[in-house]
Structure formats: structure tokens, C-alpha cells
Amino acid sequence: QHLRSLLMGESSLVRLGYVSIADDSPTHGNGVLNKALSIDRGLLDFLLGQADWDQQQQPAVAPSWEAVVLEKSFKAGLVSAIMRLDRDDFGRTDAIIQLVGEAGSGKKLIAGAICRQLQRTVMIVDAEALAAADTSPSDSVTPAFRKALLHNSVICLDNFHTLLQDEARNKALLAAVVMAINNRRDLTILTGEMMWRAEGHINDGVPMLTLSVQAPDYQQRRLLWESHLKGHRNSLTDDDIRVLSGRFRLRGGQIRKAVDTARNTSLFRQESDGAITLDDLSAASRLHSNQRLSALAQKIEPSYQLDDIVLPADHKAQLEEIRSYFANMSLVYGDWGFQSKTNLGKGLNALFVGASGTGKTMAADVIAGQLGLDLYKIDLSTIVSKYIGETEKNLDRIFREAHDSNAILFFDEADALFGKRSEVKDSHDRYANIETSYLLQKMEEYQGIVVLATNFRKNMDDAFVRRMHFVIEFPVPEELDRLQIWHRVFPQDAPCRESVDIGFMAKQFKLPGGNIKNVAVTSAFLAAQDGEAIDMRHLILATRREYQKMGKLLIESEFGPYFELVRPGPAEPPSSGQPPLYSQTQTGSREK
Incomplete structure (x- = not known):
């Protein structure tokens, strides 16, 4: 009688697919004990001591609550809720905890701490990997839930928001997951970036706790930096930690990755004792910040x-x-x-x-x-x-x-x-x-x-x-400021002749710094074209080109003794329909 009850349709063995009864098998009677049975391969491996976790279903190291950095009242409320669940205050064993937050906000860490408080292991299943698998929804979902039950692990479906996207396979996967949750009748943890409205999907009366996991504030970031830097040789002071915490609004996962990247940088830096520096962590923090803005700016x-x-x-x-x-x-x-x-x-x-x-x-x-x-x-x-x-x-x-x-x-x-x-x-x-x-x-x-x-x-x-x-x-720079700009604009290796008169350029041409830089660069290309060092002729011709771009008149009083270099000749008339670039100077010279 007991064996028969274990093989009835509502038993866990049959309901969860550990044992299948072949309806079309040859029998010597109508009873269930007279039918052929098949056993799930995962269960067989478990019974033979050969059970293993596949790549997408790894048991996670369960941290203590002390390792989880959360706002104090939020953490206290969560710990209290888990205590009530452990005491069976809800009158049933099944429950769903949904943790919603951005990637790297510590959702899986919280899931692990919950399971440790319940004295159970946690099995992380990546819903995104399930969606990408080349198997039927049922074949993707069922083995994971069976393994979790065999090992008395709480199943945590990570990236659950993937199943909420409006695609045919995701809808079928969500239906398979809901069926598995309802059949299992145990605690299930969902982590993702989007809240799931479970009404009408899960069994009636199942307690469901949805928590929004916020990005850490400044004080929490300080604790996270200090926690992840423990055990790593570093030269950081308290002020450095304060600077990092304020300058980079990173989540826990990003901080952990930034420390790992900085550690690798410090180990391969020449003439270094391998200690992580503030510069290492700043560069790593920029690397692990969101880079998608590059597509828009x-x-x-x-x-x-x-x-x-x-x-x-x-x-x-x-x-x-x-x-x-x-x-x-x-x-x-x-x-x-x-x-x-x-x-x-x-x-x-x-x-x-x-x-x-x-x-x-x-x-x-x-x-x-x-x-x-x-x-x-x-x-x-x-x-x-x-x-x-x-x-x-x-x-x-x-x-x-x-x-x-x-x-x-x-x-x-x-x-x-x-x-x-x-x-x-x-x-x-x-x-x-x-x-x-x-x-x-x-x-x-x-x-x-x-x-x-x-x-x-x-x-x-x-x-x-x-x-x-x-x-x-x-402001547009005054003459002394322009002189400073001219002195700084040429690289140390740029070949300039002694005839280059920076004082003349600063006094005569009232150009902003950006235009001065353009003139210097253009003069360098003109000199390179001539195979010569930069001289005043190149600077004057480059200034002429900059004036043309700006739509400014070329005035003889500005160009002084170099005006002949830019005076238009017979072969260079002004463009038809364009305003003249040359005008009567203050000295009365005739210009075209």
C-alpha cells in the first residue's frame, strides 16, 4: 500500500518527474504496480553518488548577513521576515522572495544570506541561459528544479526579468517555470531588474515578498570598498576611500570587479611592490562604469x-x-x-x-x-x-x-x-x-x-x-594672454626658425586660443609640405586660412610687413557672390 501511494499521480516522485509510469507498457494487471517504470537520470546519478552540477547550475557560497552591505532598517526587516518564514509562521512551506534591482546591486549575495539563515544551500540558475538553451522549455527548467530538491537547495532564478520580455520562447519558459514553482511547493528566490506581477500565476495563498534592492549610498559604498580591499596590499588612506566612494557611484558588484582589475594592474606594474594605488582603483572604476553613453555622445x-x-x-x-x-x-x-x-x-x-x-x-x-x-x-x-x-x-x-x-x-x-x-x-x-x-x-x-x-x-x-x-x-584673450598661448602651442619637438616672431603674432592677431591652435597646426603642415622648418611665412599663410574660415577681412594694418604674402594677385580673385576678404586699410592702401 505504501509503495502504491508513492507512485500515485499526486506523489512527489511522480509530480516532479522523478519516476514516470509508461501507460502503454505490457502489463499483467490494471494496478500501477503492474506497469513499467522509468527513473529520472539525475535521480539515478544522485543515488549512485555520481550527481554533478552543470555549468549553469552552480551551488553558490552562502555569505553571512555581516558580509551584506544594506541600509540598516532594510536589513533588519528582511532578517525578521526570514525568521518568520523559518518558524513556519505562514503555515506553509512554499514562498517566493523577489529581489529587484540593477545588475551588481547584491541580489545574489542577499539570496545566499537568506539561505544561510535558513541553514540551506542555494542553487543559482541563470534564466538568461535557460532562454538561450536549444532545448524545449520543459527540458530546460525541470532538471534544475529536480536537482535543487535532491540537494535540499533553495533555487534562485537569476536574471528573471529575461522571462518577462515579450517573446514566444520567453513566454513558454515562464509558463514552465511557474509550473515548476507550483509543483515544488518550496521557497523560491527570483532576482532580476524588473518586478514580476505573479497574481494569477502562482498557487493561491503562497506568500510572496518583493523587495527593491537600492544602489548603495555613500556610506554603504565606503563599507563596500573597505570590505573588498581586505586581504589586498594597498596604499590607500581613509581619505582615498572617501574620494572613491564619493567620486564613483558604483554598486557592490562593480566595486568588487574594480578591486580585482586594480589588483591585476598593480601586480604587472614595473618597479612596484604590488600595492594597489588610488590611481589603479580610479582607472578600474571608470572601466567598470557604464560605457554605453559612447553610443550617444x-x-x-x-x-x-x-x-x-x-x-x-x-x-x-x-x-x-x-x-x-x-x-x-x-x-x-x-x-x-x-x-x-x-x-x-x-x-x-x-x-x-x-x-x-x-x-x-x-x-x-x-x-x-x-x-x-x-x-x-x-x-x-x-x-x-x-x-x-x-x-x-x-x-x-x-x-x-x-x-x-x-x-x-x-x-x-x-x-x-x-x-x-x-x-x-x-x-x-x-x-x-x-x-x-x-x-x-x-x-x-x-x-x-x-x-x-x-x-x-x-x-x-x-x-x-x-x-x-x-x-x-x-573672454577673448588679451595680448599678454595670447602671448602665453603662442608660447605653449608649439610642441617641444616642432622645428621653428629663429625668425618666428611670436610677439608679433600675439600683438597683431586678436584670436582666441582655439584659433591660435588651428593656425599653429596649419603652419606645421605647410612647413612639412615645403620640407622646411616653420617660419613666419607659414604662420602668416596659416593665419590667412583661419581668417577665411572665420569670415574675417584681411587688413593690412594687422599683417603689417607680411601683408604682401596674403595680398590677392591677378590669379586669385575673390569668389563670385562672396563678400570680399580684403578691404581698405587704415593707412589708405588700395586692396581687392
């Missing part, structure tokens, strides 16, 4: 230092203040507690104002280099769309990808969107103002640095300017 590799940029002393001091402000945000918002006093606006917003070529992009480059952060340049004029709602979609994509990029966002041509808000006269005016407000909202939500650049401050809305932490003017 131009990544600029920082190459300048503060001493490279020529600005009035007060303007340069403001750049240093931006660096200091961001570097100390973790101290002010974290250690000093100002984080509790504000919900938004914990990033840094700066407005750079100045004509083209005055150093706005270079200044953003300097700040990124000083802070060890990536820099992405976005041309706002390409983001703004004439179609209602498209601008917001474009901005949302950028800030969504920038969320965990730990990068400086540099928006050029900001007045394309942030011009003075008009009086609302029609729907287009109303939507233009909505677009402006939307970007301001996104800037306040972003916890990094956002720099906006514009050529004309007068075009900017006053209410918008008041929302900036810093507003820095980039």
Missing part, C-alpha cells in the same frame, strides 16, 4: 592640466573651485549629513560662457582630468527636435545611460534649448518651455557634473542661470 580623453589653460586668475580659480566642490561632496553630503537635507540637486551644474575657441571644452577637459572622470560631449543642437516630445526622449536616453556612467556631461550649444523662454502664444512655445524644464529636472536628478556651454550669455534664461552652481565667463 562623443567621449573625450582628458589631456590637459590646469596650468595648460590660459585664463584670468579669478576665472582659473573658479575651475579649481569646481574641482574642490565635487571632490568634497562626499564629505559635505555624507560625513557632515547634508544628504538628509536635500532630495535633489546633489550634483554640480556649471555654465561656461564665451566665444568659440576661448577654452570652454578645454576647461571641461581639465576638470575631468583633475577628478579622474570620463568626459562626454553632447551637442544640444543635435538633440533638440522639431517634433513634439522627441527632445525629451533624446534627453531621457542620455541621462538614463549617464545614470551610472560616473562621467562629466558637457552639453555644447546649450542656447539651442536654453534660450530665453518665450511668452506662451501657441503650443510650440508651450512645448519649448516644457523641454527646458525637463532638462533642468534631469540635471538636478543627476548626481555627477553637468557643464553647459554657450557663446552668448544674453540668450540664456535668467531663471535657468540662477540654477547653476557656477557661471564662468571665457
Whole structure:
């Protein structure tokens, strides 16, 4: 009678597929004991001591709660809930715990700690691998649940959000998983980036706990850095840990990977004792930040230092203040507690104002280099769309990808969107103002640095300017500043003749730094074409080309004794329909 009950349809052996009864087998009677039976291969291997885990179904090392960094009240509530589950306060053995959060937020670590508290092992099954398997949904799902039961393991379905995507195979897999969960009648843990609404899928009355696993805050990041650096030789101070925790908003998994990468870097560095440095960890943190922003913006590799940029002393001091402000945000918002006093606006917003070529992009480059952060340049004029709602979609994509990029966002041509808000006269005016407000909202939500650049401050809305932490003017350089730029623009290895008169170039041509750089580079190519060292003839001809690009007149009083080099000859008339590039000089010379 007992053997017969073990082979009935509702028994675990039959319901879970460990034993199959062949209905068409030859029998000597109608009873179940007279039919042919087949045993699951996994069960047979287990009974023979040959059970093994396949690559997608590995038992995870279960950590203690002490190793899990979570907000204190959140952790206490979770531990209490698991205690009630362990005491069978719910009156049943089956339950579902759903952990929802971004990749690397510690969901699998929490699942392991839950199982350790219950004194059980955990078996991680990657739902993404199940979806990619070349087997039927049932054949993909059933073996994993059978193995978990044999080893009394809690099954944890990782990347569960994969099964929620609207594809035929995913729907079939989800149905197979739901059936397996309902048949197993045990604790199941789901981890993913999207919440699953299980109503109508799972058995009635099954307790289900859904928890949102948040990205770690500053204090939690400090604990994570300290925890993952234990056991690794390093030269970091408490201040270094503070800098890393504030500068890079990484999740636990990213911090662990950053430490591993930095360790490998330090071991292969020449003339090193193998100790991990702050520079190692900063570079590794950038590497393990979200890099998808590269598809939407131009990544600029920082190459300048503060001493490279020529600005009035007060303007340069403001750049240093931006660096200091961001570097100390973790101290002010974290250690000093100002984080509790504000919900938004914990990033840094700066407005750079100045004509083209005055150093706005270079200044953003300097700040990124000083802070060890990536820099992405976005041309706002390409983001703004004439179609209602498209601008917001474009901005949302950028800030969504920038969320965990730990990068400086540099928006050029900001007045394309942030011009003075008009009086609302029609729907287009109303939507233009909505677009402006939307970007301001996104800037306040972003916890990094956002720099906006514009050529004309007068075009900017006053209410918008008041929302900036810093507003820095980039003036066209005066003669002494231009002289500094000219002295710095030529590389040490560039061949220049003694006849090159830098003083003349700085005094005569009132060019911004960007245009001076263009002239220097063009002169170098002209000299290379002639097979000579750079001389004044090359510089003057390069200046002529730069003036043509800028649409400026070539005035004899500016070019002085070198004007004959640029005076148009009979074979070089001005283009038809174009304004003349040569005009009457102040000395009365006739020009064409």
C-alpha cells in the first residue's frame, strides 16, 4: 500500500518527474504496480553518488548577513521576515522572495544570506541561459528544479526579468517555470531588474515578498570598498576611500570587479611592490562604469592640466573651485549629513560662457582630468527636435545611460534649448518651455557634473542661470594672454626658425586660443609640405586660412610687413557672390 501511494499521480516522485509510469507498457494487471517504470537520470546519478552540477547550475557560497552591505532598517526587516518564514509562521512551506534591482546591486549575495539563515544551500540558475538553451522549455527548467530538491537547495532564478520580455520562447519558459514553482511547493528566490506581477500565476495563498534592492549610498559604498580591499596590499588612506566612494557611484558588484582589475594592474606594474594605488582603483572604476553613453555622445580623453589653460586668475580659480566642490561632496553630503537635507540637486551644474575657441571644452577637459572622470560631449543642437516630445526622449536616453556612467556631461550649444523662454502664444512655445524644464529636472536628478556651454550669455534664461552652481565667463584673450598661448602651442619637438616672431603674432592677431591652435597646426603642415622648418611665412599663410574660415577681412594694418604674402594677385580673385576678404586699410592702401 505504501509503495502504491508513492507512485500515485499526486506523489512527489511522480509530480516532479522523478519516476514516470509508461501507460502503454505490457502489463499483467490494471494496478500501477503492474506497469513499467522509468527513473529520472539525475535521480539515478544522485543515488549512485555520481550527481554533478552543470555549468549553469552552480551551488553558490552562502555569505553571512555581516558580509551584506544594506541600509540598516532594510536589513533588519528582511532578517525578521526570514525568521518568520523559518518558524513556519505562514503555515506553509512554499514562498517566493523577489529581489529587484540593477545588475551588481547584491541580489545574489542577499539570496545566499537568506539561505544561510535558513541553514540551506542555494542553487543559482541563470534564466538568461535557460532562454538561450536549444532545448524545449520543459527540458530546460525541470532538471534544475529536480536537482535543487535532491540537494535540499533553495533555487534562485537569476536574471528573471529575461522571462518577462515579450517573446514566444520567453513566454513558454515562464509558463514552465511557474509550473515548476507550483509543483515544488518550496521557497523560491527570483532576482532580476524588473518586478514580476505573479497574481494569477502562482498557487493561491503562497506568500510572496518583493523587495527593491537600492544602489548603495555613500556610506554603504565606503563599507563596500573597505570590505573588498581586505586581504589586498594597498596604499590607500581613509581619505582615498572617501574620494572613491564619493567620486564613483558604483554598486557592490562593480566595486568588487574594480578591486580585482586594480589588483591585476598593480601586480604587472614595473618597479612596484604590488600595492594597489588610488590611481589603479580610479582607472578600474571608470572601466567598470557604464560605457554605453559612447553610443550617444562623443567621449573625450582628458589631456590637459590646469596650468595648460590660459585664463584670468579669478576665472582659473573658479575651475579649481569646481574641482574642490565635487571632490568634497562626499564629505559635505555624507560625513557632515547634508544628504538628509536635500532630495535633489546633489550634483554640480556649471555654465561656461564665451566665444568659440576661448577654452570652454578645454576647461571641461581639465576638470575631468583633475577628478579622474570620463568626459562626454553632447551637442544640444543635435538633440533638440522639431517634433513634439522627441527632445525629451533624446534627453531621457542620455541621462538614463549617464545614470551610472560616473562621467562629466558637457552639453555644447546649450542656447539651442536654453534660450530665453518665450511668452506662451501657441503650443510650440508651450512645448519649448516644457523641454527646458525637463532638462533642468534631469540635471538636478543627476548626481555627477553637468557643464553647459554657450557663446552668448544674453540668450540664456535668467531663471535657468540662477540654477547653476557656477557661471564662468571665457573672454577673448588679451595680448599678454595670447602671448602665453603662442608660447605653449608649439610642441617641444616642432622645428621653428629663429625668425618666428611670436610677439608679433600675439600683438597683431586678436584670436582666441582655439584659433591660435588651428593656425599653429596649419603652419606645421605647410612647413612639412615645403620640407622646411616653420617660419613666419607659414604662420602668416596659416593665419590667412583661419581668417577665411572665420569670415574675417584681411587688413593690412594687422599683417603689417607680411601683408604682401596674403595680398590677392591677378590669379586669385575673390569668389563670385562672396563678400570680399580684403578691404581698405587704415593707412589708405588700395586692396581687392
